[in-house]
Amino acid sequence: MSVASAAIRDAGTSDVPLVVDVDGTLIKSDLLYESALQFLARFPLEAWRLPHWLFTQGKAELKQRLSERADPSIATIPLREETVALIRTAQAEGRPVYIASASDRRLVEALAERVGGIAGVFSTEGGVNLAGDAKARRLVAAFGEKGFDYVGDAPVDFPVWRASRNVLAVAHGGDFSQKVLAAFPGARIVTETRVQPRDVVLALRPHQWAKNALVFVGLVTGHHFDAASTFASLLAFVCFCMAASSAYLINDLLDLPADRIHPRKSRRPFASGAVPVLYGVVLAAILAVGAFVLSFGLPAKFSLALLIYLVLTLAYSFYLKRRMMIDIVVLGGLYAIRVFGGVAALGLPQTPWLLMFSLFLFTSLAIVKRCSELTASLPGEGRPGETKKLAGRGYAAEDLRVLFPFGAAAGYGSVFVFALYMSSPDVAALYTHPNRLWLICPLLIYWISRMFLLSNRDQLHSDPVVYALTDRISLATGACVAAVLAISI
Template sequence: MKKSQKVLAVDLDGTLLKTDMLYESLCYSISENILNTFVKIKYFLINKAKGKREFAKELDFDPAILPYRGEVLEFITKAKQDGCRTVLVSASDNRLVEKISDFLGCFDEAFGSDGKTNLKGKTKAEFLINRFGEKGFDYIGDSKADLHVWAKADRVLTVNASRRLKTIFKENGQNYTEVVFLDSWILRLKTLFFALRPHQWLKNLLVFLPIFAAHNTEVTVLAIGLVAFISFCFITSSVYLFNDLLDLDSDRRHSWKKKRPFASGDMSITFGLVNIIFFLLLGLVIGWFVGQAFLWAIMGYYCLTLLYSLELKRKFIIDIFVLAAFFIVRVVAGSLASGIELSIWLLAFCGFLFLSLATIKRQAELSNSLNQGKQKALGRAYTVEDLPVVGFMAFSMGLISVIIFMLYLLSPSVTMSYSEPIFLWGACPVLLCWIIRLALLARNGEMHEDPVMFAARDKNSLACGILIFLFIVAGI
């Protein structure tokens, strides 16, 4: 290297990338083998560089789908065109750093932690000084850990610097140039709201089903149902955040899931972890006010979702039954909250209806995979060859739910709740037509992969819902 040649040193995590490769490795490890993750954490606590090496060994990632900062890449490209020597230097394991550097092709050198030395803070500063000399390089960073490096750099270049960081620069009399700056708190709140998936809270209205089925309109009971609904919303949002962290790789390969906050890098993994715990605790505290039985129900729901996310979603057929169980638990939780006993008819009907919807969800995933030329749904145990069987299951489960409803109408129990049960027969063909339509749309790849969310936006589905509601009201 020529002595007069300028050097531009670039940090990786949070600077060039919107994410952090250590936390990416952690999420991948948890999704693959949570027990083995604890062993790696033990190494990390003893020696950070060694721990990073253990996590990096098993991380299988495609650098092409990582969330890069376009502005930083443009800055690096321009610097290189102007004759600068570009260096990628990171505290992440050098195996990961080199793989990213090789893919981008805009760096002359790449360095990372080597399993013994953690290339961060003072250590990174000393490394760059030994290689390029004090004030012999410009440095782009993003966090307080980079202060030691900036102190020895010729130019201080920042990415999304916090107010605290800017205050430190001012106190130290350091000039800095912002390569990228975002109004982080506003964006964080907007992104967090999106990540919580408030549109999915619609499913939590199932806690009111036992109340409405019993035709109970007491204000006290409805109020309890509302509190239970709010509790479930926070619990499910915590689950969605956790699932998104485990599905980072598959989401980034998906046509629309790649826009999710974690997959796109719009929300940091650390911020997500904090909010997973926050919304879980918030949901549990609110659930405690509803009642002990309800609290046990939502805790059981959360544990089941963890099992599903870590293992069961990759199990053939079992995953469908677990998906259906998520809906049924909401209904049971509503019963426990309100104190209204569930009838065996309602449980049986809900069980098969939700099995049908869960199967339609898998059918839609497979059909979309087939249309994209893929032979397997990402992160699932099914291949496109399973489509005929999955389609048959979706229809048959839905048909059984309609038959159960018809048997209920023939039973003596119906007269206990309805004065004119004959009107309820009108709901049967409407419900069956709706299920058949969903199954056909899923088979043809014309459906969003979540049938419940699809139905909430589909005019025909809403029309079917209104008709069924009118038949039920007429029968009361």
């Protein structure tokens, strides 16, 4: 599939070649961004190389280096159905179809192989970034002026369209359609796509914000219900929501190849191609900075807790999530930091009881989360001895038989800590009837046991904290706990 094999075509014949652009046209993503993200996922400590390659050696060299060291998993990147249909129609008519892209040759050839029936490829090589005028010159040299039809999607494609016989465009919005039609009245708009606000919101994972309700634990356990404390807790909640969404965006961008082969995660906005990956990078930066700006209205300890949370989530996304058991400890810590952040926002001292209780309970919930993901990845009911591994994680199916006991032990450990807490002087200072708090222990045992049973049955399809806030039985259990607290005060 070399350029040398491309023969010059007569524009008047029925076998005029169809030349198809890649980024945004044939695929719903961009190979440069995909490669850069996978490079960062694999070599996070070498992030400095990206600007070094770009500014000292040029864009073409950057693309070559990335193709050598990063695998964007061409087989999983979503194709644009309308463009594929155009290719199949041309092939059925006996017309040769070529792919022309500014991406590195190795990636373009892999994509051509995936599509099938491609006559040849044009790509960035020899230090020449194949975009704009450079692409137009290469195609004219191969097919002659007006000797090919071209499908593109961006302003950089205008020079190529001027040299082509027929202009076909994938328009990302109505404004671009109008510009193309104004410059080329006979142009054909293959499809018009728009990034839907709903998809952008979904990319922020707002349903995961429910976990940030943990910042209100300090408000409730410390019985601080005045207006100032309530406002501080609400502001802390907003900060954690922004920081969490920023972290989720980064995690999703780094996890694209694994998400695209997952039965549920493949429908996420970035994995499905509904939202461009560049949007995610920009949004993640804006949300992270915004969270810190808002945190300055709270005590410095809260800003520190928020910083630790973001550092841990980045470390988790780039490296720790692939390390067996370390990922569980970090996940449990991320739950606990929300609680400590809520206490810090109120300017209250951290208590050792809350520290120990959070350590055990959230470690247990982190194990539940990993067990649920592992169980869901199996083709059928989870079975001991199954060798299938969880994509992007350090676990295999046989680990379930030890993970479940680990999680249950940690969960029951949190109940034990709570029982010890009820014998401490702190309880007598906060509650008039502290003995009534014993009723919370069987409620906790019931809820923790039920979560593990649901996970084992592959019925727990989301984060356990999020699930608890949407599950009627969990909500009823929480209401019972609240009632016990109320009658104990």
